[in-house]
Amino acid sequence: MEHSNLKRLVTSMKQNLFDQGYLDEQFYELENLEDDISPNFVEEVVNTYFKHSSRLMTNIERALETNPGDFHKLDSYMQQFKGSSSSIGASKLKNECLQFHEKCEQENIEGCRRSFQKVKSEHGILKQKLEAYFQLLRQVGPGDRATSSN
Amino acid sequence: MEISRRGGAGPSLVTLKLPMDFPAGLRVLVVDDDPLCLKTIEKLLWNCHYDVTTCPRADTALSMVRDRKGGFDLIMSDVHMPDMDGFKLLELIGSETDLPVIMISADDGKDVVMKGVTNGAVDYIVKPVRIEAVKIMWQHVVRKYQRKEKVLEPVECAEEEKKADENGENTSLAEDDESWKNGNRKKDENDGEDEDEQREDSPPLKKPRVVWSQELHQAFVSAVTRLGIDKAVPKKILEMMDVPAITRENVASHLQKNNILGDQKQLSDGTRAGYAPVNSVSSFDLQGPHIPGQHMPQNQMNLRSGPRQLAATGTTLSLLDRMNRFNSNAQNSNTSRIVPWEQSFNNRQMNSILRSPTNMESRQSQQVLQSDSNLGLQATQGTSSFLDPFPMSTNFAFNLTPSSACPVNSIQQSRQFDQFRQQNNFTADVSTRGQLMNGISGELDDMLLSNLCQQITTPNSHVGGTSAAETLLPSSYGSASQTLYPCVGDNYTNALAGNSFPLATSTATRDILPLGMFGETVPPRSEIELLDHMIGSKPEDNFAPNHWNSNRNTGIESNVVMPNGTETPDCNKFTGAVQCSNSITAESSAAVTTNDVPQSSINVFPNELKNVVSDQFLQQEGIGVIDTELNYEAFSMDDILNYTPGPLPM
Numbered sequence: 001m002e003h004s005n006l007k008r009l010v011t012s013m014k015q016n017l018f019d020q021g022y023l024d025e026q027f028y029e030l031e032n033l034e035d036d037i038s039p040n041f042v043e044e045v046v047n048t049y050f051k052h053s054s055r056l057m058t059n060i061e062r063a064l065e066t067n068p069g070d071f072h073k074l075d076s077y078m079q080q081f082k083g084s085s086s087s088i089g090a091s092k093l094k095n096e097c098l099q100f101h102e103k104c105e106q107e108n109i110e111g112c113r114r115s116f117q118k119v120k121s122e123h124g125i126l127k128q129k130l131e132a133y134f135q136l137l138r139q140v141g142p143g144d145r146a147t148s149s150n
Numbered sequence: 151m152e153i154s155r156r157g158g159a160g161p162s163l164v165t166l167k168l169p170m171d172f173p174a175g176l177r178v179l180v181v182d183d184d185p186l187c188l189k190t191i192e193k194l195l196w197n198c199h200y201d202v203t204t205c206p207r208a209d210t211a212l213s214m215v216r217d218r219k220g221g222f223d224l225i226m227s228d229v230h231m232p233d234m235d236g237f238k239l240l241e242l243i244g245s246e247t248d249l250p251v252i253m254i255s256a257d258d259g260k261d262v263v264m265k266g267v268t269n270g271a272v273d274y275i276v277k278p279v280r281i282e283a284v285k286i287m288w289q290h291v292v293r294k295y296q297r298k299e300k301v302l303e304p305v306e307c308a309e310e311e312k313k314a315d316e317n318g319e320n321t322s323l324a325e326d327d328e329s330w331k332n333g334n335r336k337k338d339e340n341d342g343e344d345e346d347e348q349r350e351d352s353p354p355l356k357k358p359r360v361v362w363s364q365e366l367h368q369a370f371v372s373a374v375t376r377l378g379i380d381k382a383v384p385k386k387i388l389e390m391m392d393v394p395a396i397t398r399e400n401v402a403s404h405l406q407k408n409n410i411l412g413d414q415k416q417l418s419d420g421t422r423a424g425y426a427p428v429n430s431v432s433s434f435d436l437q438g439p440h441i442p443g444q445h446m447p448q449n450q451m452n453l454r455s456g457p458r459q460l461a462a463t464g465t466t467l468s469l470l471d472r473m474n475r476f477n478s479n480a481q482n483s484n485t486s487r488i489v490p491w492e493q494s495f496n497n498r499q500m501n502s503i504l505r506s507p508t509n510m511e512s513r514q515s516q517q518v519l520q521s522d523s524n525l526g527l528q529a530t531q532g533t534s535s536f537l538d539p540f541p542m543s544t545n546f547a548f549n550l551t552p553s554s555a556c557p558v559n560s561i562q563q564s565r566q567f568d569q570f571r572q573q574n575n576f577t578a579d580v581s582t583r584g585q586l587m588n589g590i591s592g593e594l595d596d597m598l599l600s601n602l603c604q605q606i607t608t609p610n611s612h613v614g615g616t617s618a619a620e621t622l623l624p625s626s627y628g629s630a631s632q633t634l635y636p637c638v639g640d641n642y643t644n645a646l647a648g649n650s651f652p653l654a655t656s657t658a659t660r661d662i663l664p665l666g667m668f669g670e671t672v673p674p675r676s677e678i679e680l681l682d683h684m685i686g687s688k689p690e691d692n693f694a695p696n697h698w699n700s701n702r703n704t705g706i707e708s709n710v711v712m713p714n715g716t717e718t719p720d721c722n723k724f725t726g727a728v729q730c731s732n733s734i735t736a737e738s739s740a741a742v743t744t745n746d747v748p749q750s751s752i753n754v755f756p757n758e759l760k761n762v763v764s765d766q767f768l769q770q771e772g773i774g775v776i777d778t779e780l781n782y783e784a785f786s787m788d789d790i791l792n793y794t795p796g797p798l799p800m
Contacts, residue, residue: 026278033193041193049186076230083228083256083277084186097256 003140010136017133022126027089043134049088050127056081057123060116068109075104081119093122173288174199177221181211181239182228182254187277191226191254194284208234212242215249222249223291226275229255229262237269244270248298250290254279360400369393370404 017023027042034041060077067073082097096119103111169175178200182188188204195202203222205211208231215222225243229236240251253266256277266274272290275283362370373390374382384402391401 026280029278029280030190032281033190033197035197038193045186045189048189052184052186079230079255079257080184083230084184086256087184087187087190087278089278 006136006140010133010140013129013133013136017129021091022129023089024091024094025089026086030088043137046088046130046134049084049090050130053081053084053123056084057120064109064113064116068112071104071107071109071112074112075101078104090126093119093126096122168292171199173291175201176288176291177201177223178203178226178287179211179214179222179224180204180226181208181231181236182206182226183231183233184228187228187254187279191279191284194279194281197281198285198287200284200287207231208236208239212239215243215247219247224287225249225251226254226287227251229253229257229266237265240266240269240271248294250294252287252290360396360404362404366391366393366396367404367408370401370408374405 014023018027030042030045038044056077060074060081063070063074063077078097078100082094082101085093085097096115100112100115100119103109103115178195180188180191180195180202182191182204183206185206188206192202192204203214205214208227211225211227212234215225227236227239231239236253236255240253243249243251250272251270252273252275253271254275254277255262258276263274272293273287369391370387373387376390377383377386382405384398384405387405388396388398388401
């Protein structure tokens with residue numbers, strides 16, 4: 001049936017996200033927090049994330065342009081970004097943040113800029129994928145969500 | 151959450167009265183500018199049934215904390231926040247409240263984490279925050295209450311002591327307690343070596359330690375000599391010495407250490423008092439069994455609080471033995487298998503002492519023990535796995551220190567020790583952490599042994615019957631352990647020194663405990679527990695003993711099981727006072743349980759405890775029967791406290 005097909009699709013989408021390293025086990029942890037009280041917890045969290053992370057990225061961008069010498073500040077922003085990203089299980093993004101952090105440590109402004117571009121790019125990709133995922137998930141319905149916990 | 155004492159039937163552990171569904175309802179304030187993290191952590195905490203309040207700004211959080219004093223149990227704060235640095239918030243909260251603060255951040259850099267530690271955060275969680283980390287967060291709250299409990303305890307104890315004070319010694323004890331209570335340990339300090347801070351309301355981490363300089367020790371020695379062994383009670387010694395900076399406790403402790411033993415100097419080290427009052431019981435000396443007709447250096451078991459250290463001189467063996475017996479009687483236990491010393495030691499008398507139920511009666515036997523064994527055993531660390539329901543993770547280092555009383559025998563002792571070691575597979579870990587004394591199996595460092603041998607260079611000097619290695623004494627307190635136990639960390643070395651109330655000397659002990667009172671060679675369980683306590687809670691570390699300590703402070707508990715027919719002490723129970731006319735008669739084996747110890751009597755300042763215990767131990771004939779399975783709580787402080795000084799053993 002279509003419904004079960006949808007379910008299968010959702011499951012495989014999620015599996016892909018994991019296999020390709022976009023998501024890690026923290027995402028499962030979020031799913032585990034879902035319950036009757038917060039049935040859409042994961043989606044809400046992810047939405048909050050993208051709002052907040054966009055703000056953070058704007059800050060970083062501005063800092064890179066206006067105050068590129070302040071690596072401490074840049075690193076601080078990045079730590080926040082990393083914290084946020086890791087809290088939803090955004091694995092690849094977290095790694096890019098680490099790279100950015102290293103460039104900050106090296107005080108390599110060009111390296112920071114390049115790294116930041118990668119961060120932006122990964123951020124965009126993840127956003128797309130997760131949006132598609134949750135859209136599908138909404139179609140499946142809360143009761144039928146396949147939660148895989150491996 | 152209230153702190154209450156629970157005593158009564160069966161081992162009782164409780165120091166805090168926790169709600170049935172604890173930690174449900176724990177009030178946590180989460181501060182993080184990241185809404186995502188706030189949301190996630192909030193959900194996590196909710197799922198753990200905590201009462202969560204979130205706050206995106208540090209300044210708002212600070213106002214909330216200030217406005218709702220007592221409104222939160224725990225704070226979680228992000229490190230990198232735009233309006234205020236997380237460490238700044240930590241500092242402010244720390245200065246205004248005693249709330250435990252946990253830092254959270256994605257930044258796991260060493261510097262940042264270190265900053266959290268040094269600024270007083272109780273924990274540092276790296277994002278993403280997982281349920282596992284959050285689930286057991288409540289431990290920080292419990293720990294805080296226990297610490298507080300201990301801090302408060304002495305106040306009560308002091309008052310009680312004063313009430314119950316019946317003799318001079320007790321009086322001074324009370325005075326000392328007062329000073330302790332006031333956090334004025336400095337007055338106990340003598341030639342200032344290190345003075346550990348420990349005052350105010352924050353749980354003292356270390357106790358100031360009195361350093362017995364040569365001059366001071368000489369004054370002590372001459373006072374004791376003039377008074378005569380039988381009369382050389384700490385109070386009188388103190389009066390004679392007329393040194394303003396020391397207290398009766400210091401004298402008592404010094405007396406114990408030096409009384410006829412002259413070998414332990416291990417006591418010197420400061421105790422790392424993780425938990426102030428109670429835990430801060432610094433080491434005390436335990437006298438080994440007395441064997442009539444023999445002279446043995448009085449073995450003293452020095453138990454240090456803080457890093458639990460059990461320093462045992464020759465007599466300590468008896469303690470070990472006692473503990474061993476205790477173990478054998480006890481049903482359990484974890485760790486404690488004290489290797490019978492007697493086997494290896496060329497100390498037949500000691501063996502007999504250890505086994506005989508009448509050890510206590512003779513000081514002489516103690517001396518005999520001392521002379522024969524001449525080995526001070528210093529065990530550091532976590533006493534009690536047998537005592538403590540929460541086995542300490544700290545290592546227990548057993549140090550053998552040859553008694554200075556019989557320097558000639560040092561080599562012999564070393565050999566004996568080696569033999570003993572081999573025979574009994576007894577090992578002591580000299581390095582900072584060893585195993586619990588009871589059933590420890592640390593390997594005694596050869597290095598330690600050689601150190602020990604080197605240490606035994608002082609001539610036999612007896613003061614009032616005490617063989618005191620005077621030359622060792624002055625320096626030993628702080629340094630001996632270092633010399634002897636080079637691997638030992640500060641905690642270890644400071645065990646005794648840190649204690650502003652030095653262990654009662656064996657002389658004092660003798661005064662306190664009439665030898666005949668103990669039919670049992672085993673120190674009352676309470677003593678053991680006390681010892682354990684004194685040995686040291688690990689403070690800083692997860693020393694579960696905290697609550698044990700607090701227990702002691704509160705005088706809760708007594709699940710001291712008296713082995714066959716022991717009777718509960720009928721001493722006055724008052725905190726901290728060592729006036730026990732009683733007897734904890736421990737029969738050769740067993741755990742002593744006093745179930746009817748009035749709780750109020752148990753409020754004892756750590757020092758008091760220390761003295762009491764040490765006194766008791768010294769009086770004990772050296773059976774280390776420790777019922778490992780009993781909680782420390784089972785110890786009857788009364789026993790310890792209630793010992794009345796008896797005549798000094800000759």
